Amino acid sequence: MRNITIEELTTLTGGKLVKKEGCQSVGSVSTDSRTCEKGDVFFAIVGEFNDAHRFIGQVVERGCDTVVISEAAAAEGLAGCNIIMAEDTTVALQKMAADYLKELGIEKRIAVTGSVGKTSTRDMAYYIMSEKYYTGRPESNLNSDVGVPLAIFSFNEKMEAAVLETGMDTKGEIHRLENIVRPDVGIITNVGISHIERLGSREAILKEKLCITDFFGPDNTLVINGDNDMLSSCEIKGDFHIVRVGTGEDCDYIISDIKDFGEKGISFCLTHDGAKHEIKLGIPGAHNAMNASLAVAACACFGVTIEEAVRGLGKIRLTENRLAVHEVCGIKVIDDTYNAAPDSMKSAIMTLVNTKGKRKIAILGGMNELGPDSQKYHVEIGRFAGENKVDLVIAMGPKSDKVAEGAREVMPSDSVLYFADKNEFYPLIHETLREGDVVLVKASRSMELETVVDKIIVEQEKK
Numbered sequence: 001m002r003n004i005t006i007e008e009l010t011t012l013t014g015g016k017l018v019k020k021e022g023c024q025s026v027g028s029v030s031t032d033s034r035t036c037e038k039g040d041v042f043f044a045i046v047g048e049f050n051d052a053h054r055f056i057g058q059v060v061e062r063g064c065d066t067v068v069i070s071e072a073a074a075a076e077g078l079a080g081c082n083i084i085m086a087e088d089t090t091v092a093l094q095k096m097a098a099d100y101l102k103e104l105g106i107e108k109r110i111a112v113t114g115s116v117g118k119t120s121t122r123d124m125a126y127y128i129m130s131e132k133y134y135t136g137r138p139e140s141n142l143n144s145d146v147g148v149p150l151a152i153f154s155f156n157e158k159m160e161a162a163v164l165e166t167g168m169d170t171k172g173e174i175h176r177l178e179n180i181v182r183p184d185v186g187i188i189t190n191v192g193i194s195h196i197e198r199l200g201s202r203e204a205i206l207k208e209k210l211c212i213t214d215f216f217g218p219d220n221t222l223v224i225n226g227d228n229d230m231l232s233s234c235e236i237k238g239d240f241h242i243v244r245v246g247t248g249e250d251c252d253y254i255i256s257d258i259k260d261f262g263e264k265g266i267s268f269c270l271t272h273d274g275a276k277h278e279i280k281l282g283i284p285g286a287h288n289a290m291n292a293s294l295a296v297a298a299c300a301c302f303g304v305t306i307e308e309a310v311r312g313l314g315k316i317r318l319t320e321n322r323l324a325v326h327e328v329c330g331i332k333v334i335d336d337t338y339n340a341a342p343d344s345m346k347s348a349i350m351t352l353v354n355t356k357g358k359r360k361i362a363i364l365g366g367m368n369e370l371g372p373d374s375q376k377y378h379v380e381i382g383r384f385a386g387e388n389k390v391d392l393v394i395a396m397g398p399k400s401d402k403v404a405e406g407a408r409e410v411m412p413s414d415s416v417l418y419f420a421d422k423n424e425f426y427p428l429i430h431e432t433l434r435e436g437d438v439v440l441v442k443a444s445r446s447m448e449l450e451t452v453v454d455k456i457i458v459e460q461e462k463k
Contacts, residue, residue: 365443
């Protein structure tokens with residue numbers, strides 16, 4: 001981010017400068033009191049569980065001398081800093097991001113949303129666009145009311161294109177985010193059941209995902225997953241272009257001949273305008289054929305050829321904890337702990353099954369926000385693992401007891417283990433895992449099963 005004077009900052013946030021005793025300008029934005037430093041502006045965000053106003057003193061002690069707050073009491077006793085008062089710090093952050101992005105003049109913008117696959121598709125679109133344009137993207141999973149603005153502040157005036165991800169926890173969030181991003185092209189990866197607990201139905205989820213088009217006009221394009229039952233069956237209305245990607249003959253981009261090589265990656269064919277192209281991905285997961293094809297179709301709107309797209313996809317490195325393979329002391333560990341939903345769970349299990357190794361072991365945790373049918377979905381995943389010849393299912397942590405229940409319906413009882421607490425598994429790692437095993441670890445992010453991956457690696461290295 002370029003340096004912004006305190007007066008500009010006040011205007012951009014729509015706030016009021018109530019004290020000016022700090023630096024004359026800021027060069028970056030922070031919402032994390034643990035990492036902010038001199039030269040940052042700190043926004044005291046009020047979240048569902050935390051109110052950052054409690055940490056204003058700590059922020060100033062770290063050397064950050066410009067803060068945006070919404071609670072006057074937080075400024076009491078503060079000296080030697082700039083204080084901007086805003087009615088709502090999150091809204092102020094978003095307003096500043098929208099104006100900053102507009103100022104940058106990035107003319108080629110892609111926004112990605114969907115129940116699963118957003119970040120992978122975003123990463124793929126970034127690598128494809130980068131073959132032709134200087135492109136920006138978030139370096140991590142920044143897709144929320146706070147995350148999208150932080151991603152934008154990482155961009156600079158040299159960028160010609162940007163790929164952003166817009167997530168959704170509550171009704172209206174995608175509309176707010178698209179108002180900031182104002183994408184030229186939108187991608188909806190799918191409409192599943194993630195967040196159904198909050199929104200109530202898949203129909204409501206579909207309605208929210210379609211908010212990606214709220215600011216579209218005749219020059220805009222929506223790229224959708226034509227294989228998704230919700231997206232393929234609904235009537236999408238609007239004065240914009242629609243591009244369908246899928247396995248059906250009626251799609252604009254037709255996917256065929258998917259081959260899954262486990263941890264070695266996948267290959268598939270993509271047909272467009274009568275021309276058939278073979279695409280190879282060095283990342284695992286058959287579901288990535290759809291993600292990659294959606295990205296190809298979106299980038300084509302900006303003149304990127306399929307040949308250029310293939311080169312870009314050949315360079316891809318996905319955001320961490322997504323089907324990352326670690327080999328340690330004769331064991332392969334597939335780390336897919338970033339997040340989980342029923343469809344992505346099944347796809348990861350198939351990647352495990354197709355990975356070369358002696359025994360296939362699935363360490364599976366709980367999935368969040370699946371609504372009243374949550375237990376049914378967890379049972380279904382356990383059964384799916386057993387039916388697809390996983391040798392050992394280890395259910396771990398909250399909600400995973402139902403995974404174990406489903407697995408036991410189709411597997412011998414001694415092939416299913418359940419640990420209510422992941423720490424109970426740690427002393428048993430050496431006796432449970434053997435050389436030649438392939439181990440998948442997957443759960444919703446809040447289950448923090450990445451610590452299980454780390455523990456397995458550490459214990460194996462001790463051998």
